[in-house]
Amino acid sequence: MRIACPFCGPRENSEFSYLGDAKPKRPGPDAGEDAVYEYVYLRDNVAGEMAELWYHGGGCRAWLQVRRNTVTHEILSVEPAAGAGAASVTP
Amino acid sequence: MSAADQTQRLAKGGLIDRSKPLGFSFDGKSFAGYHGDTLASALVANGVRLVGRSFKYHRPRGILTAGSEEPNALVELRTGARREPNTRATTIELYDGLVAASQNRWPSLDFDILSVNQLASPILVAGFYYKTFMWPAKLWEALYEPLIRRAAGLGRAATQSDPDHYEKAWAHCDVLVVGGGPTGLAAALAAGRAGARVILCEEEPTLGGRLLSDGGTIDGLPATDWIAQAADELSAMLDVRIMTRTTLTGAYDHGTHAALERVNDHLPVPPEHQPRQRLWRIVAKRTVVAAGALERPIVFGGNDVPGIMLASAVRTYINRYAATPAKRLALFTNNDDGWKTVDAAIAAGLTVAGVVDARQEASADQRALASKHGFAVLNGVVDHVDGGRKGIGSIEVALAGGARATLEADGLAVSGGWNPSVGLTSQHRGRPKWRDDIAAFVPDGAPPGMSAAGAANGAFLLTDCLREGHSAGAAAAADLGFGGSVGAAPSSDDAPASSLTPLWHVAGKKKAFVDFQNDVTASDIALAAREGFQSVEHLKRYTTLGMATDQGKSSNLQGLAIMAELTGRSIPQTGTTIYRPPYVPVAIGALAGHHRDENFHSVRLTPSHHWAAERGAVFVDTGLWKRAQWYPIKGEKDWLESVTREVKAVRGGVGFCDVSTLGKIDVHGPNAGTFLDRVYINTFSTLAVGKARYGLMLREDGMVYDDGTTSRLAEDHYFLTTTTAKAGLVMQHLEFCRQVLFPELDVQLTSVSDQWAQFSIAGPRTRDLLCEIVDPGEDLSNEGFPFMAAREVLLRGGLKARLFRISFSGEMAFEISVPARFGDALARNMMIAGEQFGVTPYGTEALGVMRVEKGHVAGPELNGMTTAADLGLGKMMSTKKDFIGRVMAGREALVAADRQVVVGIKPVDKARRLRSGAHVIRKGEIPGPDTDGGYVTSVCFSPMLGQWIGLGLVSRGRERIGEIASAHDPLRGEDYEIELCHPVFYDPEGGRQRG
């Protein structure tokens, strides 16, 4: 598999580490135990397109948000994951 | 042995180099061949028919094919450490002095005792292993397994280490062309002319593919001339690379391919500094699969008798190698292409015994040919062949009208049609589609960027191959924006398309082989069908059809067809199994490349490594690092004596230890303090500039992740250290926090682990030693550099260093950092400057002893299952801020009263050795899962206490200080009494480190 790092260009997957589902947002300080429990333990595991977090540790050390089809491995987009897991503001 | 002994070699013709005769041996007998031969063609030229015994029944077997799909002619190549089992004689290039031996026979190929397995064949049928496993296990172990292991199995691997080396390499291109036959050459020419970077991989040593066997005329030139012209044009293109002896073995995601280059397999021994094989990863934007097609056999009784060969292979041996597999040849075919073999045989002066054509009556042309050369054309099928190790006895023919006939011949060429090589295009789980007109599967879609052309795409006519190859190469280049003129497609006026009537299997009583290599017969398929294993994936696993090293290249389709027939389904309804890489077997050595022995993984050396090695240090592997474990001196009888001396020297004077393996991270920026507050459980924003603080990090689930000392060197600059083991992971974690969780913080991280050499200097005379090293202008007094101070200092000689007054040993101690390139010099200087104080270098073992004596936690306690409170560090958790792991650390089970927490442990019998891993049980209780109350995590012999001591994780440990418990060590068979105690064994008041 090859991932086109927005900073380094297309690179071999051995340069990257995989974290998983990019959806969870770290709850704010007052969100309570249930919200944090969900954040820590519950992950989507989609057969199809999903947003994932990858780390370019063998390159620029950027955390990337990769939209990928987990069945075909087609990569639809790669962008910096800046703030992708930042605290969700509960209304 | 002389060249003249090649009784089956034609006097002229072929593409062999008769000016280069070669000698070789097979099963200890000497033979001759020529440069350009394969082992198989040389054996054919020498009239050797019997080349091996089959896997299960030990049937005599001959050569079936002329390519990498060969199921029968597997040999042990070379001897000694280079002996390689299961190499295909059809792909081994002959070299002078080659030594090969047949496999699976004892005592000899001619007389193989285990051929009695044929008599036992009723019990060796499909599903044998599964059924046998159902029998009593005792019988299996004692009887069947040893018996099967002796009887089955292929060649013997070398028992010595492989003396050759293998390497891995990367290549990148615009267009990758797989196969150097007419299709591939046309594709590469078009793509290359358009201006694309092209790589052409060809499995064989020379370009040309089937043209080398079947000839033909292309653009008015004889095939070999056209190949040479194409090769010249390609070689002249700067961006085209031709890789021969290179098999594309796998197509992976996003244009990544694996290819095995047999760099020096054609030589007895690779030249110095050259690899035997090279495993390529080729990244291509477009791939044209021009991998051709493989002819398939027909299943009939005795179809494995030596002398029976694929029709196309017969042509290859005659035309390419000038070697005749038979003197008197018969043909069994269901298509016109097979008839080409008759032409080749006649041209080579062989006698044609007859043609058995399963289709309608022969054409007028064919009848004319037959009468001219005096052979019969029989409309019917080969019912069975009688024969054995001496070859074909007779060929029994069942005529279409019901009558029978017999052909006398010593060779039988068989053609059941051709299968396009759909392996590569189907490796991403794509299923090929069925084409009735050629009775074969063809690619149906392919991985992105890949297309198939020519015979691999079901186009068997030469001119179609050339046209498809040209247009696929041109399209791939155009797709990528290359606009150069691709010229006209090469063309040929070869014979019109071949007609074919499907024929898979001639039913009969004799053993009819579907999978030659795994000895799967037509009746095994029938048994699988009867027993309900009718899906292709079940069929495969139940009968082992297609599971041998050839992966069923010459057998899968016949197996499917028989199953389809038995179950009343069509072949496409029956389906195909999944195609997986590698396309041909790849040696583990090639996959490992240089990663073996001492190069299995990379090795990291500390800055003082060479100095330590000169002193005779004993090193220990710590991850990738080699760390000095202790420094033995003359006369010391064991490690314990050395380590005890080192500890006493530190606690009584001064010593130093290289701690450069710690992870080191510079944290810069106006929000650096806030950032550290969020990743550590304790507070760093309030840390004064010039001070250091011990910090503890949790995972988000509340468990302890890592610890270390972090110093504030400036308002906006912290220097953070991690444990050796977690250096890389903590960096990754901190980058995650910085980028993904807290993007609003203005902070930057820089890994400086490799930039700084760091030494711990410890002991009451540390300051004396430092004064010899550090510039006299620096104030190192207790007031000028108090405990937990950290700042930059000038060394004598002008070098700037970072100095931290921190202690892991409990002694008065500093850590000093200098740029890594000065680490060696600093160690040597400290030895000279410290000689007057008896300075002693110490290793990780003494470091560990002193940390246990001081009750500091380390790797065995930071095991991913402990909380800060478990480690006795719960009070460090700030309640004034949020931090990673805060909420989950408060979960009920993580704060439960009965958690296992760190305590000190001493054996009650002071002379006894304490062992880590021993379970801690309340006195009087019977050891078991219910009574298990924790375990000993770290132990050492304490020179200061004169006995073994340890740390443990013990349930309710802190309430139980002073309790006598039992240590239960079932692994070592030990039970003894221990006392639970406070974890700080030495200087509990901590006065020494502050002094």
Ligand SMILES: [Zn+2]
């Ligand atoms: Zn990058």
